Amino acid sequence: MTAVTPDGKAAxxxxxxxVLRVEHIRKRFxxxxxxxxxxxxxxxxxxxxxxxxxxxxxxxLMKILCGFQQPDGGRILINxxxxxxxxxxxxxxxxxxxxxxxxxxxxxxxxxxxMFLKREITRWPFLSNKKMRRTAREHLDELGVNIxxxxxxxxxxxxxxxxxxxxxxxxxxxxxxxxxxEPLAAMGAKEAAMILDLxxxxxxxxxxxxxxxxxxxxxxxxxxxxxxxxxxGEITFDKASEDTSVxxxxxxxxxxxxxxxxxxHKTA
Amino acid sequence: MRARKDGVEVSETAERTAAVGxxxxxxxSRSGPPGLLRRAAVGFxxxxxxxxxxxxxxxIVYFGFISSAGRSxxxxxxxxxxxxxxxxxxxxxAIGEVFLLICGEIDLSVGFTYTLAPFMMHYLIDFYGVPGIxxxxxxxxxxxxxxxxNGFLTVAMGLPSFVTTLGTGFALQGIMLITSHAEQSAIPxxxxxxxxxxxxxxxxxxxxxxxxVIIFNLxxxxxxxxxxxxxxxxxxxxxxxxxxxxxxxxxxxxxxxAVLGAFVGLQVAFQTSVIDPSSGGYQPMFYSVAAAVIGGTxxxxxxxxxxxxxxxxxxxxxxxxxxNVIGVSANxxxxxxxxxxxxAMVANVQFARxxxxxxxx
Numbered sequence: 109m110t111a112v113t114p115d116g117k118a119a120x121x122x123x124x125x126x127v128l129r130v131e132h133i134r135k136r137f138x139x140x141x142x143x144x145x146x147x148x149x150x151x152x153x154x155x156x157x158x159x160x161x162x163x164x165x166x167x168x169l170m171k172i173l174c175g176f177q178q179p180d181g182g183r184i185l186i187n188x189x190x191x192x193x194x195x196x197x198x199x200x201x202x203x204x205x206x207x208x209x210x211x212x213x214x215x216x217x218x219x220x221x222x223m224f225l226k227r228e229i230t231r232w233p234f235l236s237n238k239k240m241r242r243t244a245r246e247h248l249d250e251l252g253v254n255i256x257x258x259x260x261x262x263x264x265x266x267x268x269x270x271x272x273x274x275x276x277x278x279x280x281x282x283x284x285x286x287x288x289x290e291p292l293a294a295m296g297a298k299e300a301a302m303i304l305d306l307x308x309x310x311x312x313x314x315x316x317x318x319x320x321x322x323x324x325x326x327x328x329x330x331x332x333x334x335x336x337x338x339x340x341g342e343i344t345f346d347k348a349s350e351d352t353s354v355x356x357x358x359x360x361x362x363x364x365x366x367x368x369x370x371x372x373h374k375t376a
Numbered sequence: 377m378r379a380r381k382d383g384v385e386v387s388e389t390a391e392r393t394a395a396v397g398x399x400x401x402x403x404x405s406r407s408g409p410p411g412l413l414r415r416a417a418v419g420f421x422x423x424x425x426x427x428x429x430x431x432x433x434x435x436i437v438y439f440g441f442i443s444s445a446g447r448s449x450x451x452x453x454x455x456x457x458x459x460x461x462x463x464x465x466x467x468x469x470a471i472g473e474v475f476l477l478i479c480g481e482i483d484l485s486v487g488f489t490y491t492l493a494p495f496m497m498h499y500l501i502d503f504y505g506v507p508g509i510x511x512x513x514x515x516x517x518x519x520x521x522x523x524x525x526n527g528f529l530t531v532a533m534g535l536p537s538f539v540t541t542l543g544t545g546f547a548l549q550g551i552m553l554i555t556s557h558a559e560q561s562a563i564p565x566x567x568x569x570x571x572x573x574x575x576x577x578x579x580x581x582x583x584x585x586x587x588x589v590i591i592f593n594l595x596x597x598x599x600x601x602x603x604x605x606x607x608x609x610x611x612x613x614x615x616x617x618x619x620x621x622x623x624x625x626x627x628x629x630x631x632x633x634a635v636l637g638a639f640v641g642l643q644v645a646f647q648t649s650v651i652d653p654s655s656g657g658y659q660p661m662f663y664s665v666a667a668a669v670i671g672g673t674x675x676x677x678x679x680x681x682x683x684x685x686x687x688x689x690x691x692x693x694x695x696x697x698x699x700n701v702i703g704v705s706a707n708x709x710x711x712x713x714x715x716x717x718x719x720a721m722v723a724n725v726q727f728a729r730x731x732x733x734x735x736x737x
Binding site: 196197200211212213214215216217221225226228230233234235237 | 594598599600603604606607609610611613614615617618619620678679
């Protein structure tokens with residue numbers, strides 16, 4: 109099976125500019141085919157929205173990209189170089205970082221200690237807290253992350269603030285490709301806006317590419333450059349965000365659901 | 377249905393975006409200019425160790441002045457030495473337990489490492505002719521090995537440390553009883569000199585305890601080791617994802633605790649001038665864990681302080697000694713300890729809320 113984009117329109121980006129290319133990635137778990145034939149590409153500084161219902165294969169794709177699982181076939185290219193991503197650490201070395209919803213932060217530590225966790229600035233044998241505090245502050249200001257103080261424990265921050273700090277930390281630690289897993293799930297209006305602003309800021313900086321995995325079409329359409337739809341382990345839709353709409357995306361998903369229902373009736 | 381919902385959210389997003397753009401990088405708001413005294417009081421109450429510090433002061437005042445109408449012997453040199461000698465070993469073991477509790481583990485075996493260490497020294501010197509200093513060092517190394525084994529069983533074998541150290545504790549006790557035939561031994565000649573400095577001089581134990589408290593307080597609060605220990609206890613998965621070597625932190629803290637236990641065992645042997653199979657055991661371990669908890673260390677990991685554990689240990693020592701001073705039987709002591717631990721916990725939980733409010737002042 110070849111790359112299918114039923115709605116036509118191959119994306120314009122030249123291969124050399126792609127920081128990430130995924131070609132014909134397959135993955136099976138026993139009898140279940142999670143990923144049939146995944147082809148996607150991500151240009152430098154691009155924000156790609158990866159949409160799909162539960163069970164479409166989003167999380168499997170994520171796990172492969174962050175080195176947690178190995179694909180059965182196909183290849184992954186980073187900056188044009190074919191790579192085998194062995195582990196989460198290896199993925200991070202390659203510049204790929206996944207931000208799960210605030211799961212990676214340590215509640216009992218201050219914002220700046222979280223930002224610097226495992227990359228602390230030290231003047232042996234002690235931590236250079238002053239320097240870390242100042243750098244963290246500068247970095248968050250630069251990204252427009254609005255928190256009252258970098259000294260507060262992360263536990264005292266809201267879900268959105270924590271998520272923002274998790275994203276900021278990933279950028280801070282030289283991630284070039286950010287995978288945001290459902291960054292807006294279970295988030296209030298203000299909070300979601302904060303994260304969307306942050307992604308917008310990243311886009312303006314241009315050196316970080318982002319894949320946002322989400323359910324909510326509306327919010328991500330606003331900030332993404334391109335939308336990919338993942339259905340049954342394949343990318344079935346690839347369009348620039350401005351050329352599509354929430355209605356169109358919904359129609360595709362609903363139509364697909366109807367077709368599946370009809371087929372089931374036929375066989376029954 | 378979905379389309380309608382999403383449509384609404386799209387239109388709202390713009391407003392939200394506008395609403396969120398508040399000032400960046402403000403300081404925590406401290407409204408008004410509160411008086412120096414009040415600020416000092418608020419600052420003090422914000423310290424986690426404040427509660428136990430107040431309790432210690434009250435106890436000292438009670439045993440020193442009130443309980444016997446000013447004629448108390450509490451402030452005599454002899455009695456202060458007594459308090460310090462009770463507190464020292466609890467403090468030193470509590471240091472280790474604080475590190476372990478913070479990273480989400482516990483060591484129940486440390487009291488048996490304590491018992492075995494001086495026997496180890498005795499065997500090495502008297503049966504194998506090992507020079508005194510080397511024998512002491514090897515006894516401490518034995519502590520490191522015990523800590524490593526605790527770490528191995530917990531980290532690599534995946535046992536809960538509660539179970540691991542319950543098992544190794546019994547094993548250590550068995551080894552000690554088999555090898556010593558459950559009989560006391562004298563301090564070997566070659567180490568009697570250095571023994572003064574380790575534990576025999578009146579102020580040796582509290583001296584070591586204070587030095588170790590200062591060092592390990594710095595380790596916990598100002599070094600990567602301390603930061604990573606908190607990170608591992610606060611969010612093990614998160615710490616691991618950030619690249620923290622969780623296993624290394626746990627092995628290390630088990631080893632710190634066990635080596636401190638071995639050191640205390642040697643100290644007490646020198647202080648009492650006898651190597652006793654019945655010293656150590658569960659009691660010093662439980663006192664230390666109690667001191668850590670009274671001092672504000674969370675049993676579930678992620679937070680704790682060395683200073684708090686120090687104060688907790690002093691509190692238990694003052695209570696123990698105070699009852700001697702006022703001439704009351706020691707029988708109600710465990711009851712008082714139990715009440716003290718529970719009260720301290722309640723106070724910690726309640727004062728944490730007060731401190732939160734204090735921060736808003």
